[in-house]
Amino acid sequence: MRSTAAVFFIVFIMVCSACSDTELASMDQLARGAQLYEKYCANCHQKDGSGLASLMPPLKNSDYLKANKKSLPCIIHKGISGNIIVNNKMFNLAMPANKSLSNQEIANIATYVYQKFLDETHYFTDSLIWVEMKECGK
């Protein structure tokens, strides 16, 4: 019994040490991003990122997001209006700004979107987001 417990403990230590601090931080960022996504984005873009008909563009496999990796945080902050082409479909409904979200919150959402809907690990870290948001006028 004691030896089983010891084995479990060793495995536990191994699992823990397998994750570096950065990885743990990223997992935390994704979890927070998922919650924020549901609150601020999923109404329109839907939980599964599929969008809505020709009204709300999809995020899932969006060629626009693939081609414009840097612009997502700014879009979340400022909103976007005018015509936009996503996966060969034109969308024109304005997306409202989300001025109440902090840089960190925006980073979490953007990281979640890329990971979940584009299967890309593209971490919007603290330092990166500050530069991008400054360019965005925040």
Add this chain to the structure above:
Amino acid sequence: MKLINISLGLVLTMTILSCNENRKLPILGERVAEEKVVDGKTIVDTIYQSIPPFSFLNQDGVNITNASLKGNIYVADFFFITCPTICPIMKREMLRVYEKYKGNPNIILISHTIDPEHDTLALLKDFCTRMGSDGKQWMFLTGEKEKIYEIAEKGYYSTALADSTEPGGFIHSGGFILVDKQQHVRGIYDGTETEEVDQLMKDMDILLKEE
């Protein structure tokens, strides 16, 4: 003993199933007893509340009144184009209803804008096309703001109001209201909940069988 249990179970299941098939939907709203004379005899007739008279324009500028919908089962809801909260979820759900009954001549869907100042006919037409609607079976209606708010409350037991403290500037309930061929409200469902909209579609099937 086990056999009896099983047969009892079967009978119960069959009874429940047959009840479901013959289930009659309630008529919502007030009712009044009206006396009238038929063939010299006084009889009491129950008058159920029905949708009050209305006249709105659809996205193509066509006038839509009670008469335009009479004889059809219809589902009504309230929305506005720039709504950032529950409308897109409601529209996703209404799209499911539309797709299920597409081409059924007895079913009509009407979505009323509660922001007629912004949602012009041109914008509603664009919205309609983008939803993938043919514009006949699923229509987007507009009219005088007060009239829309009034019918929401008095006809469809719903809330629709301007409220500057709400995101998007309006407050409205997310209900889908099911109306029968005689324009009685037969059910109200939460248009943001998939399970409730599934129930709406089951109830629409019941209404379709009703004379």
